[in-house]
Amino acid sequence: MKYRPEIDGLRALAVVPVILFHAGFMVCSGGFVGVDMFFVISGYLITTIIATELDKGTFSIINFYERRARRILPALFLILTCTLPFAWTWLLPSDMKDYSESLVAVSTYWSNILFWKEVDYWDTLSELKPLLHTWTLAVEEQYYVFFPLFLMAVWSFKKLWIFILLLGLTVVSLVVAQWGSIAHPDAAFYLLPTRGWELAIGAIVAFLFCYHKRLMKNVLSSKTANEGMGVIGLLMIGYSVFYYDESVPFPGVYALMPTVGTALIVVFTSTETWVGKLLGIKPLVTIGLISYSAYLWHQPIFAFFRYQSVTVPDANTLLLLSVAVFPISYLSWRFVENPFRNKKKFDRKAVFVYSLIGSLVFLTIGTVGMLTNGYEQRDSIKKLVVRNYQPDNTALRKESWSGLINLANDDDYGVDGNAFDNTLWFDLKDQRPKILVVGNSYSKDMFNDISHSKRIAQQFQLARYGVQIKNMTAPNAKIYRSPNYKEADIILIATWFYDADLDALPIILDKLEQDNKNAVLMTGEFKFTNVGFRTAADRIVQEALFGEDHLDNLDVPDLVDRVDSIYYQELVQDSHQQREIDRRLQDLQANHTELLIVNRLEYMCDSLAERCFMINDQLEKYLYDSGHHTLAGSKFYGVRIDSVGWLEGLDKFRVK
Secondary structure, eight states, rough: OOOHHHHHHHHHHHHHHHHHHHHTTTTTTTGGGGHHHHHHHHHHHHHHHHHHHHHHOOOHHHHHHHHHHHHHHHHHHHHHHHHHHHHHHHHHHHHHHHHHHHHHHHHHHOHHHHOOOOOOOTTGGGOOOGGGGGHHHHHHHHHHHHHHHHHHHHHSSHHHHHHHHHHHHHHHHHHHHHHHHHHHHHHHHHOOOHHHHHHHHHHHHHHHHHHHHHHHHHHOOOOOHHHHHHHHHHHHHHHHHHOTTTTSSSSSSSGHHHHHHHHHHHHHHHHHHHHHHHHHHHHHHHHHHTTTHHHHHHHHHHHHHHOOOOOOOHHEEEEEEEEHHHHHHHIIIIIIIIIOOOTTTTTTHHHHHHHHHHHHHHHHHHHHHHHHTTTTTTHHHHHHTTTOOOOOOHHHHHHHHHHHHHHHTTTTSSSSOOOOGGOOOOOOTSSSSSSEEEHHHHHHHHHHHTTTTTHHHOOEEEEEEEOOOOGGGGGGGGGGGGGGHHHHHHHEEEEOHHHHHHHHHHHHHHHHHTOEEEEEEEEEEOOOOOOOTTTHHHHHHHHHHHOSSSSSGGGGHHOOOOOOOHHHHHHTTTTTTHHHHHHHHHHGGTTTTTEEEEETTTHOOOTTTTTOOBBBOOOOOOOOSSEEEEEEEEHHHHHHHHHTTTTGGGGGGGOO
């Protein structure tokens, strides 16, 4: 296969936006489409090789997987090896357990399935997962398990029929992807059936070059057309990189922009065209040559830096990290990738033996990590075991859901979409008024908080319905058909109000009035500064723990005062973030005079004492992130609700 430098330049155009996007530079808000470009390029190159060898009668599955192992595994194993010491030193048990699961998944080529299944409330922030990006490798390897076998099975057919069959499978995959991007966006993003069409586009291009040479010769005969189509392809890629963002449904029809753009460049550009010459310049070709290593290195570098940072990384730091990816990647390419492609240095047996050993090693490390709850007995973790302090905010987050999970008897009970929410929680023989708490993850906090209020628990029955408020505008929305809604006297909306939620509220309040429901809106969802997994409380406590030679010297009352004071100071300084939401909520009372608005900051903070209650003398934190309550927090806030008389306004409501 003739070397085409413009293809390496195209790889550079794919990897640089991906890196900048993951660094957080929103100038490349659609930088994620670089992955789609890689899929097309891979499909083109691999299919060309397979088809050529099938024609010659030299194709061998063993040879094919040997090439894949030489190409993929050495650099991948290097990355996994390099991430291990950082994971061991820095990751807290829950995150180490997640990392261990990803080691197992990467070693067995199903990390795309793992990360798809993890996309829910329990999910670690994607930017803090060191191996998240390996999902693309899993998609490719799953594709290349089936695709060569498919070609071998149909190779005796006429090439036109093979082409038609391939085209049909591509269309089917695209249709499924379009449907999935709307109905099941997480699955569509990660899984092979909805990504396969992108690799297949590259395969179609390869077929055109290999078996429709006369057609391609006619198509490519016009220099003007070649120049124009190359420019169009470049513009399509540029548009998707700079104008797409994460709100675009993917990878359905919107993914045609970068994938077809990539295909146009592959088809119409050469060293003779303007776009081909541009892509063939040495800097781009060099980046393209090391693009695989660059792709592998960038995510762990960003993830571990963010995980360990005590402040939010600024743009200059992230730019420096982005630039640092490339010299590291060059060394990886020069001393690891390239040598393993040399059959004289590493024969087939060596490649397969090293591949098997490497896979087993990482599989074992990952399995042990899963079985030991993320190697929770590490010395770096033991250092943080003081009183009841829990540095692992992922564990605290899961614990905060434990009551609802036990109530539902469903380990998957989460923010919304819960089957249990559509069953009756209320006791119809109980004459106490019924409160239904409605909303996203903040409704979990509200349910927990008021459940721990003796006064409210004595006077009311409680239930929760997890839903995104913006999805409550339809008169026949699922919540309105639920038995808890039908029986509820009071609907307490507790949610983080996004703009779409605020826009939906007038319609929702009209519906509640129509259904003779009393409405309560909770405000005070202030977002405190959170860096990675560390809250402000974590930062202060850990600085104190590592700064004392002996724990007996730890001044706990002073520590509690400092934590509470810092949270209050931030609340006062940045209160503007809440004012606009409060203003819009209060405007609703003009048309809904019975509407009750309550502010949870009234029981979370004390303005006279100038403190927000965020930790106790046992060093139990009350927040596990920027605004969600721990179970210990809900227990404390339940007592505070009673002491400050919060929700006493419910007494004015009429009940059935």
